[in-house]
Amino acid sequence: MLGAIAGDVIGSVYEGALPGPEDFPLFHASCFPTDDSVLTIAVAEAILDGEPYLTAIRRWALRHPDAGYGVMFHRWMVGDVTGPYNSYGNGSAMRVSPAAWIHDTLEATLAEAQRTSEVTHDHPEGIRGAQAVAGRSSSRAPAAAARACAGWSRTGSATTRRCRSSRCGATRSSTRPARARCRRR
Numbered sequence: 001m002l003g004a005i006a007g008d009v010i011g012s013v014y015e016g017a018l019p020g021p022e023d024f025p026l027f028h029a030s031c032f033p034t035d036d037s038v039l040t041i042a043v044a045e046a047i048l049d050g051e052p053y054l055t056a057i058r059r060w061a062l063r064h065p066d067a068g069y070g071v072m073f074h075r076w077m078v079g080d081v082t083g084p085y086n087s088y089g090n091g092s093a094m095r096v097s098p099a100a101w102i103h104d105t106l107e108a109t110l111a112e113a114q115r116t117s118e119v120t121h122d123h124p125e126g127i128r129g130a131q132a133v134a135g136r137s138s139s140r141a142p143a144a145a146a147r148a149c150a151g152w153s154r155t156g157s158a159t160t161r162r163c164r165s166s167r168c169g170a171t172r173s174s175t176r177p178a179r180a181r182c183r184r185r
Protein backbone atom coordinates (compact mmCIF):
# COMPACT_ATOMS: atom_id res chain seq x y z
CA MET A 1 0.00 0.00 0.00
CA LEU A 2 2.77 2.43 0.89
CA GLY A 3 4.55 1.43 -2.31
CA ALA A 4 1.44 2.13 -4.34
CA ILE A 5 1.06 5.59 -2.85
CA ALA A 6 4.77 6.40 -3.12
CA GLY A 7 4.78 5.27 -6.74
CA ASP A 8 1.73 7.38 -7.47
CA VAL A 9 3.32 10.50 -6.01
CA ILE A 10 6.67 9.84 -7.70
CA GLY A 11 5.03 9.21 -11.07
CA SER A 12 2.55 12.07 -10.86
CA VAL A 13 4.74 14.46 -12.80
CA TYR A 14 5.58 11.89 -15.50
CA GLU A 15 2.12 10.50 -16.28
CA GLY A 16 1.44 10.84 -19.99
CA ALA A 17 5.01 11.94 -20.71
CA LEU A 18 7.51 10.19 -22.94
CA PRO A 19 10.01 7.93 -21.15
CA GLY A 20 12.72 10.00 -19.55
CA PRO A 21 16.17 9.13 -18.24
CA GLU A 22 16.40 6.26 -15.76
CA ASP A 23 18.16 8.49 -13.28
CA PHE A 24 15.63 11.04 -12.02
CA PRO A 25 14.65 12.56 -8.69
CA LEU A 26 11.95 10.50 -6.96
CA PHE A 27 10.34 13.22 -4.89
CA HIS A 28 10.47 16.91 -5.56
CA ALA A 29 8.30 19.96 -5.08
CA SER A 30 6.10 19.32 -8.15
CA CYS A 31 5.02 15.79 -7.12
CA PHE A 32 1.49 15.27 -5.82
CA PRO A 33 -0.91 12.44 -4.91
CA THR A 34 -3.43 11.56 -7.64
CA ASP A 35 -6.60 9.48 -7.82
CA ASP A 36 -4.52 6.35 -7.26
CA SER A 37 -3.60 7.47 -3.75
CA VAL A 38 -7.07 8.75 -2.91
CA LEU A 39 -8.78 5.50 -3.87
CA THR A 40 -6.13 3.30 -2.27
CA ILE A 41 -6.86 5.08 1.02
CA ALA A 42 -10.58 4.65 0.38
CA VAL A 43 -10.16 0.89 0.04
CA ALA A 44 -8.03 0.76 3.19
CA GLU A 45 -10.62 2.72 5.17
CA ALA A 46 -13.44 0.47 3.95
CA ILE A 47 -11.49 -2.56 5.15
CA LEU A 48 -10.63 -1.04 8.52
CA ASP A 49 -14.17 0.21 9.18
CA GLY A 50 -16.08 -2.68 7.63
CA GLU A 51 -17.75 -0.28 5.23
CA PRO A 52 -18.97 -1.22 1.74
CA TYR A 53 -16.36 -0.42 -0.90
CA LEU A 54 -18.89 1.49 -2.93
CA THR A 55 -19.63 4.07 -0.25
CA ALA A 56 -16.02 4.52 0.88
CA ILE A 57 -14.71 4.92 -2.67
CA ARG A 58 -17.43 7.37 -3.64
CA ARG A 59 -17.00 9.41 -0.45
CA TRP A 60 -13.23 9.72 -0.88
CA ALA A 61 -13.57 10.57 -4.55
CA LEU A 62 -16.06 13.33 -3.81
CA ARG A 63 -13.79 14.61 -1.06
CA HIS A 64 -11.00 14.98 -3.64
CA PRO A 65 -12.92 15.61 -6.86
CA ASP A 66 -10.00 16.93 -8.91
CA ALA A 67 -7.53 14.11 -8.28
CA GLY A 68 -7.43 13.04 -11.93
CA TYR A 69 -10.19 10.47 -12.41
CA GLY A 70 -11.13 8.97 -15.75
CA VAL A 71 -14.28 10.15 -17.48
CA MET A 72 -16.37 7.07 -16.69
CA PHE A 73 -15.28 6.94 -13.08
CA HIS A 74 -16.11 10.62 -12.68
CA ARG A 75 -19.61 10.04 -14.02
CA TRP A 76 -19.98 7.13 -11.58
CA MET A 77 -18.72 9.08 -8.57
CA VAL A 78 -21.12 11.99 -9.09
CA GLY A 79 -24.03 9.62 -9.53
CA ASP A 80 -24.73 9.86 -13.26
CA VAL A 81 -23.96 6.14 -13.58
CA THR A 82 -25.60 3.70 -11.20
CA GLY A 83 -23.82 0.45 -10.56
CA PRO A 84 -20.59 -0.79 -12.09
CA TYR A 85 -19.81 0.23 -15.64
CA ASN A 86 -18.00 -2.80 -17.04
CA SER A 87 -14.60 -1.10 -17.04
CA TYR A 88 -11.39 -2.96 -17.74
CA GLY A 89 -9.17 0.06 -17.13
CA ASN A 90 -6.39 0.09 -14.56
CA GLY A 91 -8.48 1.81 -11.89
CA SER A 92 -9.21 -1.45 -10.10
CA ALA A 93 -5.54 -2.40 -9.96
CA MET A 94 -4.27 0.97 -8.75
CA ARG A 95 -6.49 0.99 -5.65
CA VAL A 96 -6.38 -2.67 -4.62
CA SER A 97 -3.19 -2.93 -2.57
CA PRO A 98 -4.81 -2.76 0.90
CA ALA A 99 -6.72 -5.95 0.07
CA ALA A 100 -3.44 -7.83 0.02
CA TRP A 101 -2.72 -7.00 3.66
CA ILE A 102 -5.72 -8.52 5.36
CA HIS A 103 -5.66 -12.17 4.27
CA ASP A 104 -3.22 -15.00 4.81
CA THR A 105 -4.07 -17.00 1.71
CA LEU A 106 -3.89 -16.22 -1.96
CA GLU A 107 -7.43 -17.50 -2.46
CA ALA A 108 -8.87 -15.08 0.10
CA THR A 109 -6.79 -12.22 -1.26
CA LEU A 110 -8.08 -12.77 -4.79
CA ALA A 111 -11.67 -12.86 -3.54
CA GLU A 112 -11.15 -9.59 -1.67
CA ALA A 113 -9.54 -8.03 -4.74
CA GLN A 114 -12.62 -8.95 -6.75
CA ARG A 115 -14.88 -7.23 -4.22
CA THR A 116 -12.81 -4.03 -4.39
CA SER A 117 -12.98 -4.10 -8.19
CA GLU A 118 -16.53 -5.00 -9.03
CA VAL A 119 -18.17 -1.88 -7.62
CA THR A 120 -16.95 -0.14 -10.79
CA HIS A 121 -14.62 -2.42 -12.78
CA ASP A 122 -16.81 -5.50 -13.14
CA HIS A 123 -15.46 -6.52 -16.55
CA PRO A 124 -13.52 -9.81 -16.17
CA GLU A 125 -10.32 -8.08 -17.24
CA GLY A 126 -10.86 -5.31 -14.69
CA ILE A 127 -11.23 -7.90 -11.94
CA ARG A 128 -8.21 -9.86 -13.16
CA GLY A 129 -6.11 -6.70 -13.13
CA ALA A 130 -6.93 -6.07 -9.49
CA GLN A 131 -6.31 -9.72 -8.62
CA ALA A 132 -2.94 -9.71 -10.38
CA VAL A 133 -1.69 -6.78 -8.29
CA ALA A 134 -3.17 -8.04 -5.02
CA GLY A 135 -1.93 -11.58 -5.59
CA ARG A 136 1.58 -10.41 -6.24
CA SER A 137 1.55 -8.22 -3.14
CA SER A 138 0.11 -11.05 -1.08
CA SER A 139 2.85 -13.50 -2.00
CA ARG A 140 5.49 -11.05 -0.85
CA ALA A 141 3.86 -9.74 2.32
CA PRO A 142 1.15 -11.96 3.73
CA ALA A 143 -1.32 -10.23 5.87
CA ALA A 144 0.35 -10.45 8.96
CA ALA A 145 0.50 -6.73 9.05
CA ALA A 146 -2.43 -6.62 11.39
CA ARG A 147 -0.76 -8.77 14.02
CA ALA A 148 1.36 -7.46 16.81
CA CYS A 149 5.04 -8.24 16.74
CA ALA A 150 6.37 -10.82 19.22
CA GLY A 151 9.49 -8.99 20.19
CA TRP A 152 11.74 -6.08 19.48
CA SER A 153 15.51 -5.78 19.56
CA ARG A 154 17.56 -2.80 20.50
CA THR A 155 19.30 -0.91 17.74
CA GLY A 156 22.00 1.70 17.86
CA SER A 157 19.39 4.32 18.63
CA ALA A 158 18.21 4.99 22.16
CA THR A 159 14.55 5.14 21.12
CA THR A 160 14.34 2.77 18.13
CA ARG A 161 13.66 -0.98 18.31
CA ARG A 162 13.71 -3.45 15.44
CA CYS A 163 11.36 -6.41 14.96
CA ARG A 164 12.97 -9.78 15.73
CA SER A 165 11.04 -11.64 13.05
CA SER A 166 13.14 -12.80 10.16
CA ARG A 167 13.25 -10.32 7.26
CA CYS A 168 10.54 -8.11 8.73
CA GLY A 169 12.60 -4.98 8.97
CA ALA A 170 9.93 -3.10 10.91
CA THR A 171 11.09 -0.60 13.46
CA ARG A 172 9.23 1.23 16.16
CA SER A 173 9.83 4.11 18.46
CA SER A 174 9.90 3.19 22.11
CA THR A 175 7.77 6.24 22.73
CA ARG A 176 4.94 5.09 20.40
CA PRO A 177 4.95 1.25 20.59
CA ALA A 178 1.26 0.83 19.83
CA ARG A 179 1.83 2.00 16.27
CA ALA A 180 4.30 -0.76 15.41
CA ARG A 181 3.31 -3.92 13.57
CA CYS A 182 5.36 -6.86 12.39
CA ARG A 183 5.32 -7.29 8.62
CA ARG A 184 6.25 -10.98 8.50
CA ARG A 185 4.15 -12.75 11.09
Ligand SMILES: [Mg+2]
Residues within 6 Å of the ligand: 034, 035, 036, 068
Ligand atom coordinates in the same frame (compact mmCIF):
# COMPACT_ATOMS: atom_id res chain seq x y z
MG1 LIG B 1 -3.68 8.71 -11.15
